[in-house]
Amino acid sequence: MKERMNELIDIINKADYEYHTLDNPTITDQEYDKYLRELFEIEEAHPELVREDSPTHHAGGQIIEGFEKVTHKIPMMSMSDVFSEKEVLDFDNRIQKEHINPEYMCELKIDGLSVSLLYEKGKLVRAATRGDGVVGEDITHNAKTIKAIPLKLTKEVDIEVRGEIFMNKKTLEEINRVRVENGDQPLQNCRNAAAGSMRQLDSKVAASRKLDNFIYHLPNPEDYGITTHSEAIEFMRELGFKINPNNRLVHNIKEVLSYIEEKGKLRPTLPYEIDGVVIKVNSIANQKALGYTAKFPKWATAYKFPAEEVLTELKDIIFTVGRTGQITPNAVLNPTIVAGSTISRATLHNEQYVIDKDLKIGDIVSIRKAGDVIPEVVEAKKERRTGKEKPFKMIDTCPMCNTKLVRKGTVDYYCPNDKCPARNVESLIHFTSRDAMNITGLGDQVMEDLYNFHFIATIPDIYALDKHTKDLTRMEGYGDKSITKLLEAIEDSKSNSLEKLIFGLGIPHVGSKTAKILAQKYKNIDNLINASEEELNEIDDIGKIIAQSIIDFFEKSSNLALIEELKDLGLNMNYLGEEVVENDNFNGKTFVLTGTLETMTRDEAKDIIERNGGKTSSSVSTKTSGVIVGSNPGSKYDKARELNIPIITEEDFKKMF
Secondary structure, three states, X not given: OHHHXXXXXXXXXXXXXXXXXXXXXXXXXXXXXXXXXXXXXXXXXXXXXXXXXXXXXXXXXXXXXXXXXXXXOOOOOOXXXXXXXXXXXXXXXXXXOOOOOOOEEEEEEEOOEEEEEEEEOOEEEEEEEOOOOOEEEEOHHHHOOOOOOOXXXXXXXOEEEEEEEEOOHHHHHXXXXXXXXXXXXXXXXXXXXXXXXXXXXXXXXXXXOOOEEEEEEOOOHHHHOOOEHHHHHHHHHHOOXXXXXXXXXXXXXXXXXXXXXXXXXXXXXXXXXXXXXXXXXXXXXXXHHHOEOOOOEOOEEEXXXXXXXXXXXXXXXXXXXXXXXXXXXXXXXXXXXXXXXXXXEEEOOOHHHXXXXXXXXXXXXXEEEEOOXXXXXXXXXXXXXXXXXXXXXXXXXXXXXXXXXXEEXXXXXXXXXXXXXXXXXXXXXXXXXXXXXXXXXXXXXXXXXXXXXXXXXXXXXXXXXXXXXXXXXXXXXXXXXXXXXXXXHHHHHHHOOHHHHHHHOOOOOOOHHHHHHXXXXXXXXXXXXXXXXXXXXXXXXXXXXXXXXXXXXXXXXXXXXXXXXXXXXXXXXXXXXXXXXOOOOOOOOEEEEEOEOOOOXXXXXXXXXXXXXXXXXXXXOOOOOEEEEOEOOOHHHXXXXXXXXXXXXXXXXHHHO
């Protein structure tokens, strides 16, 4: 444990130096946060190991040669971070336990450079960076070039205020356009551009960067007779400082969460970069009562928005066998949080995908959630390779049954063994999955157990599981109640509508959406079995490949025998869903969903769109009729704005039907 703690301290100290001193970070904020949180956890569990020079005791940063040192009379402390709604609620609960029922000031967390501004008799005499929180750097000559920083206040007052210097998105775009034209390297991002500009010895450089500034903190409000943070903000505004108009005083934690959701949606439209929301107890007396940790104020915290793309280690590449026998390489990742979910695996699709991305085991890779849902490996960070990485090698035999693989097409490998255990298990898991027959209690692990114990080998065996009730009671984790619930779920699935069965059968290329189209069109399974290829081709969204796949599936006597057996077991073979209605708001139109909806799931929203004659798509294009946006929308929202696609809120969507 001590060895890991020392390793973490070295990593964080190096990251602090690169970020605060060199303005050249080599790890992401998400990686830094993960390491810092791990160090906190170790120190809390083993206080006897805590080092005096631990980065948990002070903010990072050193002084660059050429700038004078400045000692802050009142330390410039950093802020604790939270990453989920639960952690925001935990923050509120800790305050409530101190018998405080607080109002909160919510502020946008600007991605820039913290600054302290000192005025004497209303005139700017010094500007300094935060540095290590106690000692910073004098950047007065550059701060004076920023128009948002007043050289003279409206009152002749002695005061120190704190805020954030930043660069607007359009400014960065224009600067980079000129730099590229001149053959210079473009600036990396708004935060680095702002920090780098303020550390220029020549103030003309800073002046040319058109930087901006918001003031958000008065470190000694009681000296001015001020009793709340909101009063302090208004006082500083009256003195002539620029205050962010998005600040909001709220009365409870529910309003804090609403603010976070609202600003998450607004984020892409803001002229500057933000990475979260700062939450502060409004009462100064309550702030004093709550106090500070060694590094953070206990009366404030910063909610960090989920990252769209984060870095982690590609620890291994393993291979899985799908229900059709297709072999898929999968990334085993060092677990990390992406858009609010912990990700440890991601599909790598096929051999060519890995080759094209030049992925090696041991690489640091960037990952994101494709379509806001599915983990996707974006690229390897080749500049961070150490030489210890292992090259990728495609297997040539099935990892389950050792059968020689066959290649179909240009990129896909298959196990040709119809009796391969992995293929059989995957087919059974697919049949019972949520979008198929939706049998609660028959998840992946349970199905594998039942398969390995020879209780379920085929789909009809699922509906004969009651014959093994006594055997199940002897197995760990299977009590009378859980077995009863499982058998009831199996029985209930017999009443599912036809589209569930069609999808569950595992017809190649027929997804849940296509299954529903077929069920609505043919009404019962026999009509679908007797459909001609020409007839299938005429249906919207069903092309030659899908049509041929359906024909091939029902030409196999084993598949027809399976359906007859399922009929005998009492499974419904008819479409039970609602008929499509003609609604001009949806009919013939294509919609994309992004973000989290409050009053319905995405599947429910898709169902509504389809029942009203519309279609859904996973990607935004010029053919998209509208993008329905929930909280924390992803890149689809940005793409829609770029293409001038109509943005539809959840309320507007509900009005449409």
